[in-house]
Amino acid sequence: MLAMAAVMLSVATILITWSVMGGFLKTLIESGKTLVGDVAIVWPNVGFAHYDDLIERLEADEMIDSATPTIETFGLIKLPDDRVELISIKGIDAASYSAVTGFADTMWWKPITEPTSKDHAGADLRLDPENKAFFAEIEENGKSMSRFNTKTGLYEPAGVLGIEVTGLNARQVWGGYIPQSPLRALPDGGTEWIDTFMPRDGTVGLTILALDSQGHPIDPVTRTIPIANEFQSGLYEVDQGTIFVPLHVIQKMLRLHEAQRIERVKDTDNPFAVEVDPVTGELGPKMKEIIGIDPARVTTVFVRGIDGVELAEIHQRVRDIYEEFAQAHEGEVPESYLMQNQIKTWEEMNKTMISAVKKETGLVLFIFGIVSFTTVFLVLAIFWSMATEKTKDIGVLRALGASTPGIAWLWIRYGASIGIVGSVTGTAMGYWVVMNINEIHDWMGEQFGLVIWDPRQYYFVEIPSAVEPDKALIVFVIGILTCVVGAAIPAIHSARMDPVKALRFE
Amino acid sequence: MGTQMQEDGQGSTVASQPILSVRAVQKTYKLGRVKVPVLHGVDLNVQQGEWVTILGASGSGKSTLLHLLGGLDRPDKNSKSPASVKYQDRELTRLSKRALDRYRADDVGFVFQFYHLLPELSVLQNVTIGGMIKYGRLGYRTHRKEIVDRASSLLDRFGLSHRLKHRPAELSGGERQRVAIARALINEPSLLLADEPTGNLDVKTGASILDAIIEHRRDAGLTLVMVTHDERIAEKSDRVIRLVDGRVTDA
Numbered sequence A: 001m002l003a004m005a006a007v008m009l010s011v012a013t014i015l016i017t018w019s020v021m022g023g024f025l026k027t028l029i030e031s032g033k034t035l036v037g038d039v040a041i042v043w044p045n046v047g048f049a050h051y052d053d054l055i056e057r058l059e060a061d062e063m064i065d066s067a068t069p070t071i072e073t074f075g076l077i078k079l080p081d082d083r084v085e086l087i088s089i090k091g092i093d094a095a096s097y098s099a100v101t102g103f104a105d106t107m108w109w110k111p112i113t114e115p116t117s118k119d120h121a122g123a124d125l126r127l128d129p130e131n132k133a134f135f136a137e138i139e140e141n142g143k144s145m146s147r148f149n150t151k152t153g154l155y156e157p158a159g160v161l162g163i164e165v166t167g168l169n170a171r172q173v174w175g176g177y178i179p180q181s182p183l184r185a186l187p188d189g190g191t192e193w194i195d196t197f198m199p200r201d202g203t204v205g206l207t208i209l210a211l212d213s214q215g216h217p218i219d220p221v222t223r224t225i226p227i228a229n230e231f232q233s234g235l236y237e238v239d240q241g242t243i244f245v246p247l248h249v250i251q252k253m254l255r256l257h258e259a260q261r262i263e264r265v266k267d268t269d270n271p272f273a274v275e276v277d278p279v280t281g282e283l284g285p286k287m288k289e290i291i292g293i294d295p296a297r298v299t300t301v302f303v304r305g306i307d308g309v310e311l312a313e314i315h316q317r318v319r320d321i322y323e324e325f326a327q328a329h330e331g332e333v334p335e336s337y338l339m340q341n342q343i344k345t346w347e348e349m350n351k352t353m354i355s356a357v358k359k360e361t362g363l364v365l366f367i368f369g370i371v372s373f374t375t376v377f378l379v380l381a382i383f384w385s386m387a388t389e390k391t392k393d394i395g396v397l398r399a400l401g402a403s404t405p406g407i408a409w410l411w412i413r414y415g416a417s418i419g420i421v422g423s424v425t426g427t428a429m430g431y432w433v434v435m436n437i438n439e440i441h442d443w444m445g446e447q448f449g450l451v452i453w454d455p456r457q458y459y460f461v462e463i464p465s466a467v468e469p470d471k472a473l474i475v476f477v478i479g480i481l482t483c484v485v486g487a488a489i490p491a492i493h494s495a496r497m498d499p500v501k502a503l504r505f506e
Numbered sequence B: 001m002g003t004q005m006q007e008d009g010q011g012s013t014v015a016s017q018p019i020l021s022v023r024a025v026q027k028t029y030k031l032g033r034v035k036v037p038v039l040h041g042v043d044l045n046v047q048q049g050e051w052v053t054i055l056g057a058s059g060s061g062k063s064t065l066l067h068l069l070g071g072l073d074r075p076d077k078n079s080k081s082p083a084s085v086k087y088q089d090r091e092l093t094r095l096s097k098r099a100l101d102r103y104r105a106d107d108v109g110f111v112f113q114f115y116h117l118l119p120e121l122s123v124l125q126n127v128t129i130g131g132m133i134k135y136g137r138l139g140y141r142t143h144r145k146e147i148v149d150r151a152s153s154l155l156d157r158f159g160l161s162h163r164l165k166h167r168p169a170e171l172s173g174g175e176r177q178r179v180a181i182a183r184a185l186i187n188e189p190s191l192l193l194a195d196e197p198t199g200n201l202d203v204k205t206g207a208s209i210l211d212a213i214i215e216h217r218r219d220a221g222l223t224l225v226m227v228t229h230d231e232r233i234a235e236k237s238d239r240v241i242r243l244v245d246g247r248v249t250d251a
């Protein structure tokens, strides 16, 4: 009984820990995939041209679902309370970016009808039917990356900000957000309420350093960007340090947009050349000459493969397509051999995160190893003491003619049956606990005020509650093996015992 | 040695065929480095169907001898005068472990002073387990009915038919010993080895236990080797031998 309880608890504990840990790691890795699609083609800083053609070629392939042009850069953001912070800026084309990634679904401010799983009191503002129209408009704004300006009567391009960037959204115990109106310090020593709800009337200032086509920095550019909505990707690092801006806005700021290539005319052959200034219409000395068109550029193209195709296959296909593309635009885009290492899968892009996660998994498995090892010893100790207790009975059985292997087999069978019963109940218990872990956790919170998992501190709202059958099977089998191994040593010991000594044993 | 054989031949109720013959058996226990010699060369013949009682002081090696006869232990190896324990035509000292196990299961029944029943099993199971060991797990299935019937009838004869489902702990000492005897007899052995079977019981109970054994012996033609302290019991037996200084002396 004791041994069975020990096996059951060990099996359950290992299964629960493994499932929950594994669940977190999986959620984390999947969140990391949310905003990057499957494969990315990256040529940082100066970007590469003719991306429209590349995307056309990619989307023509049967293995590729969609592709989207993006600019990834860094800049400074000025927040409503005048803080200035470093921010990762992504210039995207909202529609195609949503097709490649889960962008549209990450929009936080939108009307919802069902409360989120932990919001038992229904405190979520988004639930309120009165706010429905308002949030529906904001959601639309976010998806189209624009906001209506009441002064001008026009829709302006707008950004989508990570939900944690401003610090104006307070994360609640139930996992949602309540917008705050904090105080802002004024230069004269006074303070002022910031009565701003970002998606309604909030704006940020973005400052970025443009580079010319040779990669040299030009003057910093600053623009005020209205905020259309805020997103939550599930990765805290992303949500507190990223802003999405319409691609054409960022292209212009970075001077990666389509532009006339101009050359200053200085000591040319003809110092008396003249031209008509297109703005004033006046004739003047020729200062510059249009020598061509600089096509628009992006730093990244994200690609999404069709469902069910191996990541590695998509990866290779994208490389092949780029090679054709590079041949078609020889001299105008980065050469294919230079690009091979710049075409990355989402796993490679999230390498640091994933390798950290893998290390953690390794650590967890190592700890499991020790736990299992301890269980083997536990079972061994329990069986040993049982065998000792039964010494005399073993002597009797031997006197009745029982053979050494027969007695060993008896113990091993006993161990196996304890292992099976313990593993079955343990696996069942583990399954049940993991399936209901959030309810159990809530219940503990209500009964004892014990909240281990506070969404205000942890970024996951819910404790992962899925058991992978593979893991359950492994734990189950190891549970049984543990018992058999734990029983084998006492079994051999007791079977080998001298029957005469066993009979005399007191 | 020769004289002893002649004497055996003169025994009145005894058939002439020796079922057990023991020659030059020595047994030394080792307690760490100290050697404790117990048997110094035991010679003994037991005839088929004979009842031999072994008397001897406590610690004289009676149990040791019984264990050797039952194949639970082996005598010391001695190249000058090799020990021999012969059961019918089988030389036990040369049998393999498995063959010794078989010998114990098929041919020998053991009864101990302290009953040695298995506490988790019921009375009936304590008896049938002998059959289970003899036939093995699979064989037991086919012989199950036969074994259970035999166990029930043995227990019935010993007045325990109303106790079949009880645990040993719920029985008196005399009842427990009767269960132990039924267990020893379940496989119809031809040799019963009893080590002070009444030693732990009061005189009256002891007598009834003895009667049970004697009755069964008569019916089944069982050979009985019994260790006891009780001179009155010894008187009833065919022959009494004494163990003195690790050797057999006839009483």
Ligand SMILES: Nc1ncnc2c1ncn2[C@@H]1O[C@H](COP(=O)(O)OP(=O)(O)O)[C@@H](O)[C@H]1O
Pocket (backbone or CB within 6 Å): A501, A504, B029, B030, B031, B036, B038, B056, B057, B058, B059, B060, B061, B062, B063, B064, B065
């Ligand atoms: N395993 C053993 N190790 C050492 N000495 C033993 C062992 N078994 C029995 N003895 C000793 O052998 C002697 C004979 O024991 P035993 O055969 O039980 O005597 P009896 O049954 O006549 O009382 C005793 O002195 C006992 O202490």
Ligand SMILES: [Mg+2]
Pocket (backbone or CB within 6 Å): B062, B063, B064, B195
């Ligand atoms: Mg004794």
